Amino acid sequence: MSYIEFDNLSKKYKNADRYALKNINFNIEKGEFIVILGPSGSGKSTLLDLICGFEDITEGKIKVDNKVINDIEPKSRDVSMVFQSYALYPHLTAYENIAFGMKIRKANKKEIDEKVKWAAKILKLEECLKSKPKNLSGGQRQRIALARAMVRNPKCFLMDEPLSNLDAKLRNSTSNEIRNLHNELNATTIYVTHDQVEALSMADKIVILNNGEIQQIGSPFEIYNNPSNVFVATFIGRPQINLFDLFIDDDYILLGESIKFNKPKEFNDLNKGKYIIGLRSEDTIKVDNSNEEYIEGIVEKIEYLGSETIFYIIYNEMKFTFKDYGVNNIKIGDKINISFNFNKANIFDILTRQNIRSN
Numbered sequence: 001m002s003y004i005e006f007d008n009l010s011k012k013y014k015n016a017d018r019y020a021l022k023n024i025n026f027n028i029e030k031g032e033f034i035v036i037l038g039p040s041g042s043g044k045s046t047l048l049d050l051i052c053g054f055e056d057i058t059e060g061k062i063k064v065d066n067k068v069i070n071d072i073e074p075k076s077r078d079v080s081m082v083f084q085s086y087a088l089y090p091h092l093t094a095y096e097n098i099a100f101g102m103k104i105r106k107a108n109k110k111e112i113d114e115k116v117k118w119a120a121k122i123l124k125l126e127e128c129l130k131s132k133p134k135n136l137s138g139g140q141r142q143r144i145a146l147a148r149a150m151v152r153n154p155k156c157f158l159m160d161e162p163l164s165n166l167d168a169k170l171r172n173s174t175s176n177e178i179r180n181l182h183n184e185l186n187a188t189t190i191y192v193t194h195d196q197v198e199a200l201s202m203a204d205k206i207v208i209l210n211n212g213e214i215q216q217i218g219s220p221f222e223i224y225n226n227p228s229n230v231f232v233a234t235f236i237g238r239p240q241i242n243l244f245d246l247f248i249d250d251d252y253i254l255l256g257e258s259i260k261f262n263k264p265k266e267f268n269d270l271n272k273g274k275y276i277i278g279l280r281s282e283d284t285i286k287v288d289n290s291n292e293e294y295i296e297g298i299v300e301k302i303e304y305l306g307s308e309t310i311f312y313i314i315y316n317e318m319k320f321t322f323k324d325y326g327v328n329n330i331k332i333g334d335k336i337n338i339s340f341n342f343n344k345a346n347i348f349d350i351l352t353r354q355n356i357r358s359n
Contacts, residue, residue: 002027058274
C-alpha cells in the first residue's frame with residue numbers, strides 16, 4: 001500500500017483564471033525520495049503547501065499512511081518543512097534553533113538534548129551549536145534547518161528549494177548530505193526544485209509539473225531517455241535536446257528542410273508523414289569513416305566543460321549541438337562530418353507533441 005497518495009488533487013485560488021494544480025494523481029512509497037520538478041509557476045510549492053495544510057484543497061484528497069489529512073490542522077500533520085530561506089531565529093543559538101519545535105511541543109529536557117546532539121552529530125554541526133546564525137556559513141545554516149526538521153522524526157520531510165541560496169560548491173556538498181541523510185533515516189522525502197541537475201542526481205522518482213499538471217512521472221533514467229512529450233524533452237538535459245521537424249518517406253527521411261538520410265531501419269514501424277524528432281547532443285555523432293552517411297556542419301561555438309565539450313553546429317541555417325568526451329583540436333569555423341544515432345531518437349506526434357514511443 002502506498003504511503004502518501006494524491007487523489008484527483010486540485011487547487012484554484014480565489015479570483016484566479018486557472019487552476020494552480022489540476023487533477024494530481026500519484027503515489028509515494030515509504031522511504032522514497034521524490035523530486036517535484038518544473039519551471040516557475042508550475043505548482044511545485046503549492047503542492048507542498050497543500051500537504052502541510054498552509055493552503056486549503058479545492059478538490060480531491062491527500063492521504064498519508066492511509067489517513068486522509070485534508071481537514072487536519074497543520075501542526076498535527078506530522079510533516080517537517082525545510083525552506084529555501086532557512087527560517088532560523090537570529091537571536092537563538094544553533095542548539096536553540098534545532099530544539100525550538102521540541103520545546104514548543106513540551107518535550108522533556110533530556111529528550112531534547114539527546115535529539116539535538118544526535119542530529120548535530122549526523123550533520124557535523126557539533127562545533128556550531130553555541131553559535132548564532134549570523135556567525136555561520138550558508139551551508140551550516142541550511143544544515144541547522146535540516147537538523148530542526150530531523151528531531152521531529154516526521155512521517156515525511158518536505159523541502160522547498162533548500163539549496164537555491166547556496167553557491168555551486170555548497171549546493172553540491174549539501175545535496176549529497178541531504179541524500180545521505182535521507183538514506184540513513186530511511187525517510188520519505190518530497191523535494192521541490194527547478195534545477196534539473198538536482199532532480200536527476202538526487203531523485204528515486206521525478207514528478208514533472210507544468211502549468212499545474214503532471215507531465216511525466218518516472219526515474220531519472222526514464223525521464224531523460226524517454227520523455228513523454230516535447231516539453232519534458234526540452235526541459236530536461238543540458239544542452240537542450242536537438243529538435244527537428246521530421247518527414248518520413250518510403251526510403252528516406254528529412255530533418256528540417258535540408259538534412260536528408262536514407263530511412264533508418266529504426267523507423268520501419270512508423271507511417272509515412274510528418275513528426276518531430278528529438279536527438280540528445282550525445283547522440284549527434286562526429287563521423288570519421290567516410291563510408292557512413294553524414295552532413296558537413298560548421299562549428300559556430302564551443303563550450304569546454306572539462307570532461308566534455310559542447311559543439312554548436314550550423315548546417316544550411318539549421319543549428320544543433322553535439323557532445324564530445326574525448327580530446328580533440330576542433331576550432332570555431334572548422335567543418336566536421338556529422339551523423340545521428342537514430343536508435344536513440346525520440347519521435348513526437350506533430351499535433352499532440354506526445355512521444356509516440358512512450359510506454
